[in-house]
Amino acid sequence: MKSTLEKHYKIQQIRSLTDSAYVVRFDRNGIKFLPGQHILLGPPNQIEAREYSIYSGTEDDYLEVLIKEVVPGNVSRKLKRLEVGEELMFDGPVGYFTLNMRDVLSKKYYLIASGTGIAPFHSFVRSYEQLDYTLLHGVKYGNEAYERDHYEQERYILCTSRDEEGDFNGRVTEYLKQNEVDTDALFYLCGNINMIHDCFDILQQKGVDARQLQAEVYF
Numbered sequence: 332m333k334s335t336l337e338k339h340y341k342i343q344q345i346r347s348l349t350d351s352a353y354v355v356r357f358d359r360n361g362i363k364f365l366p367g368q369h370i371l372l373g374p375p376n377q378i379e380a381r382e383y384s385i386y387s388g389t390e391d392d393y394l395e396v397l398i399k400e401v402v403p404g405n406v407s408r409k410l411k412r413l414e415v416g417e418e419l420m421f422d423g424p425v426g427y428f429t430l431n432m433r434d435v436l437s438k439k440y441y442l443i444a445s446g447t448g449i450a451p452f453h454s455f456v457r458s459y460e461q462l463d464y465t466l467l468h469g470v471k472y473g474n475e476a477y478e479r480d481h482y483e484q485e486r487y488i489l490c491t492s493r494d495e496e497g498d499f500n501g502r503v504t505e506y507l508k509q510n511e512v513d514t515d516a517l518f519y520l521c522g523n524i525n526m527i528h529d530c531f532d533i534l535q536q537k538g539v540d541a542r543q544l545q546a547e548v549y550f
């Protein structure tokens with residue numbers, strides 16, 4: 332996406348999680364957002380920017396995003412080369428992949444992510460202390476369990492498709508096929524479009540109504 336971003340925000344910290352995934356923390360400057368919303372980010376003095384879900388919580392006095400460097404990718408690689416003290420260009424927040432407070436207090440949630448699609452769920456969990464959730468995180472390898480200690484361990488299920496380091500060995504779709512789900516719950520899905528389509532089909536076959544499903548497609 333081409334864009335002219337107007338806000339410049341200073342990078343406070345960069346946490347490297349794997350060879351390709353990293354969390355960037357930067358000044359919040361009073362920005363208000365709803366957990367699940369995303370922002371547009373770009374390197375300084377460039378015209379290209381990309382969408383990134385906000386990873387931090389509403390009570391944090393900084394903003395964070397979780398980014399995976401895509402090869403060959405344009406923006407994610409340039410962002411990875413930035414250092415603490417440098418500036419990011421920023422716009423937003425925008426988006427409707429958000430929770431309804433009444434449901435947060437009364438419903439159970441399944442949060443289903445592939446890869447960095449876990450980012451908005453990190454913000455949900457950090458922002459809504461009372462959230463009743465099961466988080467299914469689908470990755471290739473066990474080392475991609477990004478900051479799993481930030482979640483209640485009995486609520487976080489790592490599904491690994493290329494090694495046996497997960498709580499479940501296989502894709503999230505396979506986990507859903509093999510396990511019962513609470514069909515009264517709300518289901519939020521985020522990440523790769525194929526994963527989202529396949530999960531929709533499986534959940535609908537299990538009796539989940541389309542109105543209980545929400546999705547955010549990354550690519």
Ligand SMILES: Cc1cc2nc3c(=O)[nH]c(=O)nc-3n(C[C@H](O)[C@H](O)[C@H](O)COP(=O)(O)OP(=O)(O)OC[C@H]3O[C@@H](n4cnc5c(N)ncnc54)[C@H](O)[C@@H]3O)c2cc1C
Nearest residue numbers: 381382383384397398399401404405406407447450549550
């Ligand atoms: C609403 C929204 C929120 C998003 N939030 C995040 C986020 O929190 N963290 C994050 O890392 N990304 C997120 N993305 C994806 C992000 O916007 C970029 O697409 C991604 O960083 C690649 O950008 P790039 O310029 O490096 O690669 P590009 O030059 O744009 O793309 C190169 C190729 O990589 C593919 N691709 C894009 N993302 C991935 C990926 N994760 N894995 C494998 N292939 C990919 C593209 O389809 C394309 O074929 C989000 C996308 C959307 C629409």
